[in-house]
Amino acid sequence: MSTRPRPPGPRTGLLLLPPLLWLGVAYLGALGALFLAAFWTTNEFTGDLVRVFTLDNFRELFQGSVYRTITLRTLGVAVLVTLVDAVLALPIAFFMAKVASPRLRRLLVIAVLMPLWASYLVKAYAWRGMLSTSGPLSWLGISPGYGLTGLVITLAYLWLPYMILPVFAGMEKLPDSLLEASSDLGAPARATFRRVVLPSVFPALVAGSIFTFSLTMGDYIAVKIVGGPTQMLGNVVADNYGVANNLPFAAAYAIVPVIVMLGYLGIVRRTGALENL
Amino acid sequence: MKRATTLAIAAAVGALVLTGCGSSGTASGFKAPDVPMAKKLGANEGAVSILAWPGYAEDGTNDPKTDWVTPFEKATGCQATVKYFGTSDEAVNLIKTGDYDVVSASGDATLRLIAAGDVAPVNTSLLKNYGDIRSFLKNQPYNSVNGQMYGMPQGWGANLLTYNPNVVKPAPTSWASVFSPTSPYAGKITPYDSPIYIADAALYLKNTQPSLGIKNPYALDATQLAAAVAILKTQRHQVSEYWSDYLKQQQAFENGDSVIGTSWQFIVNLIAADKKPIKAFVPKEGSTGWSDTWMIASKSKHPNCAYAWLDYIGGPAGNAASAYYFGEAPANAKACSVIASTDKDPSFCTTFHAGDEAYAKKLWYWTTPVSTCLDGRTNVKCTTYADWTQAWTAIKG
Numbered sequence: 001m002s003t004r005p006r007p008p009g010p011r012t013g014l015l016l017l018p019p020l021l022w023l024g025v026a027y028l029g030a031l032g033a034l035f036l037a038a039f040w041t042t043n044e045f046t047g048d049l050v051r052v053f054t055l056d057n058f059r060e061l062f063q064g065s066v067y068r069t070i071t072l073r074t075l076g077v078a079v080l081v082t083l084v085d086a087v088l089a090l091p092i093a094f095f096m097a098k099v100a101s102p103r104l105r106r107l108l109v110i111a112v113l114m115p116l117w118a119s120y121l122v123k124a125y126a127w128r129g130m131l132s133t134s135g136p137l138s139w140l141g142i143s144p145g146y147g148l149t150g151l152v153i154t155l156a157y158l159w160l161p162y163m164i165l166p167v168f169a170g171m172e173k174l175p176d177s178l179l180e181a182s183s184d185l186g187a188p189a190r191a192t193f194r195r196v197v198l199p200s201v202f203p204a205l206v207a208g209s210i211f212t213f214s215l216t217m218g219d220y221i222a223v224k225i226v227g228g229p230t231q232m233l234g235n236v237v238a239d240n241y242g243v244a245n246n247l248p249f250a251a252a253y254a255i256v257p258v259i260v261m262l263g264y265l266g267i268v269r270r271t272g273a274l275e276n277l
Numbered sequence: 278m279k280r281a282t283t284l285a286i287a288a289a290v291g292a293l294v295l296t297g298c299g300s301s302g303t304a305s306g307f308k309a310p311d312v313p314m315a316k317k318l319g320a321n322e323g324a325v326s327i328l329a330w331p332g333y334a335e336d337g338t339n340d341p342k343t344d345w346v347t348p349f350e351k352a353t354g355c356q357a358t359v360k361y362f363g364t365s366d367e368a369v370n371l372i373k374t375g376d377y378d379v380v381s382a383s384g385d386a387t388l389r390l391i392a393a394g395d396v397a398p399v400n401t402s403l404l405k406n407y408g409d410i411r412s413f414l415k416n417q418p419y420n421s422v423n424g425q426m427y428g429m430p431q432g433w434g435a436n437l438l439t440y441n442p443n444v445v446k447p448a449p450t451s452w453a454s455v456f457s458p459t460s461p462y463a464g465k466i467t468p469y470d471s472p473i474y475i476a477d478a479a480l481y482l483k484n485t486q487p488s489l490g491i492k493n494p495y496a497l498d499a500t501q502l503a504a505a506v507a508i509l510k511t512q513r514h515q516v517s518e519y520w521s522d523y524l525k526q527q528q529a530f531e532n533g534d535s536v537i538g539t540s541w542q543f544i545v546n547l548i549a550a551d552k553k554p555i556k557a558f559v560p561k562e563g564s565t566g567w568s569d570t571w572m573i574a575s576k577s578k579h580p581n582c583a584y585a586w587l588d589y590i591g592g593p594a595g596n597a598a599s600a601y602y603f604g605e606a607p608a609n610a611k612a613c614s615v616i617a618s619t620d621k622d623p624s625f626c627t628t629f630h631a632g633d634e635a636y637a638k639k640l641w642y643w644t645t646p647v648s649t650c651l652d653g654r655t656n657v658k659c660t661t662y663a664d665w666t667q668a669w670t671a672i673k674g
Contacts, residue, residue: 013575024489025448048393050604064667064671066670066671066674069674117660124489127493128528131533132533132534133532133533134532134534135532145464145534146517146518146534175365224522225525228516228517228518229513229516229517229518229519229673231670231673231674236670239670240362240666240670242364242366242367243364243366243471243472243666244666245366245368245369245370246661246663246666
């Protein structure tokens, strides 16, 4: 009796329809509409949309040096936050996966997840209090105040769980025997870390970095709360839409992070990290 | 096949977006489109949809004791729905949906609403309380066109030079203390976060650099705008925070993160109520300010209830309640005695200088910069709000 799988019939198609609709209409459709709007303009006085094809928005984006500065600043903050999170996540995840007892490990996983239960806004405002010139950090003699430094600290705190969790999962998959073999062969801890641990958790680090990097690229609320006068890419998009009522320009600028993320994912794919996840 | 389906759906969405194209306005300079004005009132429609600044139309949901919408509903039979907005630009966006009957518009939104044909001229003879409105709020450049009023004044306030007297010594006398490149309070200065703040810099330049020839801080040609942008770029390095959320500014002043900057009487009162050191005044150069007007949407589905709301909110009781709650000078002259008796606050109108025309004259109310210079110059084109918006992004850098 043959057990060849039946070819996909209409029922399979029906099953796929809702997710396809979601992908097509809600996701790609919204992006498509955004892309279209980027080629329109607004009446400068009444703010009405003028639906005539124009490249003015992109011309302004490339000619205005301020947008280049803001894009580079945003990229810099995203890279910095990702690095800080990676440096913090590696030892924490290693301890959780390899050193802690199963009981402690469970507690630590809960501790890492706990901040995710609180609202993003609550955490950002908590850092506003921490960074204030009369806040707890200043009692310790550190007072970065509101600005870029405070922003990097806050964002690194906010996204840290998104880095720890994949790295922890990666560390758990790493067999203890490899670490033992490395030390049996006389490798010092540093060499074991560099030549055994790091290469095997690299895909997990990359996965975590996709979260921290993209979340930072798009953030504009924390910037308003702890960033002081700093402007990031998201703020310019939000201000152009909400304040200046210039949806087309906001759309044009919003395409920049999409391109950056596509580029980033392209590089990630080349490293082969995605296949190893 | 999957790919083709996705593409087809995306194309369909694109087509939908495209067919959504209506006709768009083509006004480039300022002109008031021909929108019909009500000649007489009919029966109330039983509903009214209100678009307002937070605190202008309280119906008791925030605080059961704060409710002046319900008495209006009982008196007129117009069931009110209230939507609050956060910025003038949000209001301009929302009114275009056609879902709202009335809007409380500040001067930097009013002309844009009028020019887009989004609001209708208001027949003030149909508003029995209009006579009590203080005369210096009527027929102003920001709420009328060629002598035709476009709404019912609500109230006004000044952008005040505000400082922490424990830190800022000696007491400042001029806006120079926030615009000087060598301010001792660098890193603790807090300006208002809106392109309209460029007018504050222009007002300062009007007094300190007469050679620029600034007559009206909202009528800046390219050179004058560049000068204002230059001092704002210098100021940027001394800014602790640009504020638009009044609670955050209150907190920054109370914690000492900001010690000097622009603020409103309303916020100053909140800080003083927390027993924190704060002082605010209008410096010798004068000040920018805001003056709000209730306007009626041209697409209003309930024009009679809209008129009823304007008459109520501009009347002694409604105007007193809203201005008292928001913390601003009420437009209606009779509102002061209502506040004195109902809210037991006889000094309120003195604090807000409600009847003080000389004080009000020192203020330059927010208005939308347009290419036709507001100061009457015809030999030069002025910069528009769109230019200001771009400049504002560049200033913050």
